[in-house]
Amino acid sequence: MPIYEYKALGKSGQIKRGLIDADSPKDARDKLRMDRIHVMDLKVMNKKKSASGSKGRSGKKIKPMELAMITRQLATLIESDIKLREAISVLIDQIEDKSVQIVFRDIREKITAGTTFADALAQHAHVFPELYIHMVRAGEAAGNLDTILNQLANYLQAQSRMKGKVSAALAYPMMMSLIGVVVVIFLVTFVVPKIRRAIESQGAELPVPTKILIFLSDFFINWWWLVLGIVIALAIAFKSFISSQSGRRAFDRFCLSLPIFGILFKKQSVSRFAVTFSTLLQSGLPALESLRIVRNVVDNKVMEETLDEVEKNIIDGNGISVAIRKSDVFPSVVGYMISVGEQSGNLDKVLVKIASAYDEEVEITTQKVTSLLEPIMIVSLSAIVGFIVLAIIMPIMQMSQL
Numbered sequence: 001m002p003i004y005e006y007k008a009l010g011k012s013g014q015i016k017r018g019l020i021d022a023d024s025p026k027d028a029r030d031k032l033r034m035d036r037i038h039v040m041d042l043k044v045m046n047k048k049k050s051a052s053g054s055k056g057r058s059g060k061k062i063k064p065m066e067l068a069m070i071t072r073q074l075a076t077l078i079e080s081d082i083k084l085r086e087a088i089s090v091l092i093d094q095i096e097d098k099s100v101q102i103v104f105r106d107i108r109e110k111i112t113a114g115t116t117f118a119d120a121l122a123q124h125a126h127v128f129p130e131l132y133i134h135m136v137r138a139g140e141a142a143g144n145l146d147t148i149l150n151q152l153a154n155y156l157q158a159q160s161r162m163k164g165k166v167s168a169a170l171a172y173p174m175m176m177s178l179i180g181v182v183v184v185i186f187l188v189t190f191v192v193p194k195i196r197r198a199i200e201s202q203g204a205e206l207p208v209p210t211k212i213l214i215f216l217s218d219f220f221i222n223w224w225w226l227v228l229g230i231v232i233a234l235a236i237a238f239k240s241f242i243s244s245q246s247g248r249r250a251f252d253r254f255c256l257s258l259p260i261f262g263i264l265f266k267k268q269s270v271s272r273f274a275v276t277f278s279t280l281l282q283s284g285l286p287a288l289e290s291l292r293i294v295r296n297v298v299d300n301k302v303m304e305e306t307l308d309e310v311e312k313n314i315i316d317g318n319g320i321s322v323a324i325r326k327s328d329v330f331p332s333v334v335g336y337m338i339s340v341g342e343q344s345g346n347l348d349k350v351l352v353k354i355a356s357a358y359d360e361e362v363e364i365t366t367q368k369v370t371s372l373l374e375p376i377m378i379v380s381l382s383a384i385v386g387f388i389v390l391a392i393i394m395p396i397m398q399m400s401q402l
Contacts, residue, residue, distance in 0.1 A: 007041040008032060019101050061127055062100055064163075068156035070095070075149035084145075085111050103127055116140055131155075131276065131293050138283045148283050155279045158355075159272065162362060166268055169366040169373075170261075176377040180384060185220065187388050192217040199395045206395055213391035249301040256302060256329065260372065264365045269300050270334060271358035273307075278351035287347075288314050303329050320347075 008016050016037065029039050062070070070091060077087035088108045095101050103124050110120040118137035121128045132152060139148030196214055199206065206214070220227065241247035256262050256269075276297050280290035288311065295307045309323035319342050325335030334354055341350030 008037045008039045019098060019105065062103075064156045064160040066097075066100075067128075067132075068153045068160065070100075071149050071156065072153040075146045075153060078146040078149065084117060117145070130296055131280065134285060134289070134293055135280065135283045138285050142284050151279055151283060155275060158275055158359070162268060162271060162359065165362055165366045166264060169264060169369045172370055173373050173377055176381065180377075180381045183381075184384060184388070187385075188213065188217040188220055192388075192392070193221070195392050195396075205398075207391070207398070209387065209391035210395050213388060245301070249305070252301045252303075256300075260369055264362065264369055265300075266329065267358050267361045267365055269298055269303050270330060271355055271362055273298055273303065274334075274351045274355035274358060278348045278355060281348040281351070287320070291320075300329075306330070 025042055025044070029042065032039050073091060073094070074087055077090055078084065082090070085108055088104055088111070092101055092104050092108065095104065107117070107120040107124070110123065111117060116137075118133055118140055121133045121136055125133070135148050135152055136145065139145040142148075192213055196217070199210070242251045255265050258265070273294060276294045277290055280293060281287065285293075291307055291311050291314070295304050295311075298304060298307070306323060306327040306329050309327070310320050313323050314320065319339065321335045321339035321342060324330045324338055325332060337350050337354055338347065341347035344350075
């Protein structure tokens with residue numbers, strides 16, 4: 001069914017824009033007229049644009065928090081005994097983003113044609129994560145779709161909060177570094193040349209710090225294009241490096257071994273593994289299938305290889321904890337807790353406890369990293385700016401003594 005974009009006059013005379021699916025332009029106008037909406041302009045959406053999501057190749061990816069909110073609303077509607085198709089129709093009326101609207105309109109159309117909800121989502125694989133699709137499929141098979149959707153909403157919100165905590169820890173040093181670079185560039189390209197002319201006009205011997213500063217100033221002014229070219233070349237080389245399997249593995253291992261951020265990245269990865277694995281197990285998916293999905297979620301090549309070993313152990317009839325205890329990514333306590341969970345038959349509950357514990361650890365570590373970086377960044381920037389100020393003041397003081 002085509003999707004039409006319209007511009008119309010509403011009941012109170014205000015201009016209204018929106019989307020409507022109908023069999024033909026006449027059908028679209030009739031539907032809008034029944035709602036007392038006078039159509040001023042009506043055009044069918046670009047076929048490539050409206051089908052992009054269903055092909056799974058393009059289309060706008062929904063932000064985790066937005067997807068969590070939509071999922072929570074859908075779960076609430078289904079819990080209220082509203083049929084899935086009608087619940088999606090209610091969501092469509094509330095979604096403001098046109099690209100997201102198009103996706104859900106297409107899903108509703110496929111459900112009306114007899115496709116399952118999971119299969120309809122799978123045709124928008126670029127928009128919905130693999131984990132989301134598999135959990136919905138499990139929920140439909142078990143007949144507890146509303147429960148699974150609530151679990152998905154909780155999971156998406158937890159992951160979004162976790163990502164926000166780590167981003168907050170990284171934001172401060174990045175912002176301070178950016179400000180420091182801008183200040184230094186301004187001083188060496190605008191302030192230093194003016195001071196230099198005043199000093200050289202006096203014919204005085206320049207101190208060593210001043211000579212170093214003038215050299216750096218001349219270099220940036222005359223060779224800025226070379227510096228910019230090197231930065232761009234390094235960025236391209238880095239992107240190409242991490243695009244390869246070996247490069248990505250080396251980069252992820254390097255991140256986990258960093259003095260300050262390595263601990264934070266490792267705890268975040270463990271927390272993501274535990275919460276994702278537990279959510280999938282609670283939805284009724286088998287352990288082997290759950291591990292394959294988790295492998296694509298952890299976003300760390302070193303941990304992916306560890307999970308590959310776990311998968312081989314399960315196929316060979318061994319436990320999950322064996323490969324985890326051997327790895328250098330997971331702390332030993334995680335391996336022992338998983339071993340206890342396997343033996344007691346409560347692996348999903350144990351994983352929830354691990355996720356909760358490491359979520360708190362990430363929050364504590366984030367606070368520690370931020371509090372540790374603040375004085376380091378302040379001292380570093382003070383040293384750089386102090387050197388520049390010293391290099392400017394020293395010759396001025398020399399001239400005043402002549």
